[in-house]
Amino acid sequence: MQVIHFRNDVRRSGVDGRSLVSTARRLLGAVGESGALSLTLIGDEAMRALNRDYRGKDAPTDVLSFPMDGPEMPVAGERLLGDVVISVDTARRQAAEYDAPLQDEIYRLLIHGLLHLMGHDHVLADQRRAMELQERRLAEAIALPWPYAAKA
Secondary structure, three states, X not given: OOEEEEEEOOOOOOOOHHHHHHHHHHXXXXXXXXXEEEXXXXXXXXXXXXXXXXXXXXXXXXXXXXXXXXXXXXXXXXXXXXXEXXXXXXXXXXXXXXXXXXXXXXXXXXXXXXXXXXXOOOOOHHHHHHHHHHXXXXXXXXXXXXXXXXXX
16 A cells, blocks of 8 residues: 655645645556655755755755665555655746646656665666656656656
8 A cells, every 4th residue: 555645845835735645656556666655845945954964965956865774664564665855946946947837847856756765876877867767657657748858
């Protein structure tokens, strides 16, 4: 059973939380996961603090993922996959760059964060290619237009 723990710390964010949770469930199904996911929306100030504290980068970023260590960490019968934290402020700027709706950009960042929880990375060129293939596959699974198509 998929459980999504959702929190939106951004007042008047413009993000449809119910749709986001529903989409997160569909994405978990598409990657074959049935565990629990924590999904949090924050602003740039809070994201900057997280990025500084956990990655040593004193700037906001669009999405951070915090995987749980080990596949067998049940809490109240749930397998915890980890946390995906998205900056609504950064997502809004990126959506404007892609001429995309904010909700779509939030979905794209959720896909990216979820893939990091699943162990994907994009440090090396071959990792980037593999991760982008998975991003596109998951975007198709939720009928999300791919914002990089015109730039690729």
